[in-house]
Amino acid sequence: MQTPPLSALFDQWQHYQKAYMNTWQTMQGSLPGQQPNNPWGTALDNWWQSVSAQTTPQTQDLYSILVQQGKSFFDMAGNINGSFNDAFNATGNASEWEDIINQSFDGLRDTLASGSSSVPMDFWKNMVGEQFHSSTNAMPDFLNYMKSSGEQILNAPGVGQNREQQQKMQNLVILAGKFQEASGEYMQVQNKISNLSVDMLQKRVGEMFENKEYPESYRAIYDLWVDCYEDVYAEAVMEPEYNTAYGNMVNSMTAFTKAQREMQDDTLETLGIPTRREVDTLLKRFQEERREKHKMRAEIDELKQQVNQLIESQSKTPAKKSTPVAKTTASSKPKKAVTASTTTRRKTSTAAKPKTTKSKSPKSTS
């Protein structure tokens, strides 16, 4: 049986990994007090680059996440563990021990603040960043000039034939500025959450050390970190400070997007290309027509049912003897058609009250 090439790569890679790890351990053992980088991260990157081309796009996406998460996890846990090891082995006084620990956690705070950590900053940054950068990069040069010229230019009224267009552009720049400001404030709140989570981690690690309960694995350190983060996060995001910042960020983004799209429509209009505004008008009218159609169809169905019931009831009624003079009295008039049962097709239920002001088509009556 032919060995698949991927299989051979795995086996080879594992063999070299083992040798690599053994060497790294030896080096680490011979260099006390130093914090070696985790070289396996580089090895992992190299391995992934060599095999990724042979995998499906779905696998590539997922494995990129796994590799990245793994590197971050081991990097973080490894650095903290290394610091604890050094602190534990420190022969100096208690403050030296404490300094080492504090340095390690300060390093973690810096890492999170810089955004080099993954979740949760990444997708908010991406969501905010993509929207903004793709929009502002499309701005003409003179808008950037206006931005850099300051508020005076932005608030100056437009003149001439292009007055309205100019004012729209000025407004767009102002909104871009507000969006930047709001997203900056939001990131500050996120940073605060990250710092609080590190404080909690530090506190919990301190308690563990006091109780002589030491983490048994890198994964245990990581899980502790996740618990701390989620606890702090769950509380912080319910606070008015977070919700105000979040609301401002989203609202400034949508205000900017709305203004930008209006300007895009203006441009398309001058080029004779259908605009979003026009398509929306058509879609709205179309949807209203479809609602009317459904209502009419429901009424037709109801009428059909009533007619059928009427025909049925008439066909069951025995024929009357004819009389020389037939007096038209109320009793000889055709019976009222039985309305459709309220349990079937009536649009107006006995429970819900229809709002008469909104009713668009006349109700059928029997």
Next chain:
Amino acid sequence: MEAFSITPEKAAEEIQQFNENLAKGLRNLTEVGEIESGVSPKEAVYKEDKLVLYRYKSNRKKAANPTPLLIVYALVNRPYMTDIQEDRSTVKGLLEAGQDVYLIDWGYPDQADKFLNLDDYINGYIDRCVNFICKQHDLEKINLLGICQGGTFSLCYSAIHPDKVANLVTMVTPVDFKTPDNMLSRWLQNVDVDQMVDAMGNLSGDHLNQTFLSLKPMRLSGQKYLDMVNILANEKQVKNFMRMEKWIFDSPDQAGEAYREFSKNFFQQNRFIEGDLTIGDYEVELKNISMPVLNVYATLDHLVPPDASKALKKLVGTKDYEEIEFPGGHIGIYVSGRAKKEIPPAIGAWLSARN
């Protein structure tokens, strides 16, 4: 001083194990094949626009319960969660419990659907599906099972058209949107929803994905994938993971007007509780729900906290009201082994007892 627990040797061993799992897992992942969307056989019996109404095929010749059951799922996410794998299928469990199961698949809205509002969904699509099923079975009423936002829709529908609903089941359904622990609702309070919809039209599925992941960002976007590395060597577990992963990120866009009305009426104004809710031409009052109600909720649900669902008890007009409390999460109530054993049989028994 005692030695610190994680020695370099131990750390290297842990890293080595991680790498081995990655390598073995890659092999399994490349062989995982197509990830199916739902496992139970079904037939499309009615179509309208992007909506498809499915009827599930049972092994029984005839359902034990002659009153069919219509499942109304949320607009958010895809309904095959209820039928995600052979041994974790709520649909299959309901079929085994003797129910004749229909399900509405809302499809994937695009910008042409942006003006669909709640009236179109509730008094339009759902009502026409109910009419269709009634006609097929020559019945005047059917059973309704609403899930999450679909449960909110089902409550509105049942309040407006109580004459068409024999029994109502709600699962992990938000009723009170402003309980103290409702994160989503808290976030939406300061958002200008009108401006958002005016600017964007439909709400993209990606935005919703990010919002849901933000409820527990480190666990759902980080820790989960490290957990995954531990199961990569197991083909079956890998496939199960990939099914869930597919479903989690398979989020349709939300029709703009429906999103606007739902966000404002429920998340911001909490109209089931505060009153003054109208859907189209109809005023909606939950006290008009006169049919039997079974309310199923999950105690560890971080999306729809239990109190958000339990609020239904005081609002409905029926005297035949029961609750089932499940010890799990918003998704676990469908995919956990325990859920499969407990929930569909309980629902089936409850419905059959009221046949």
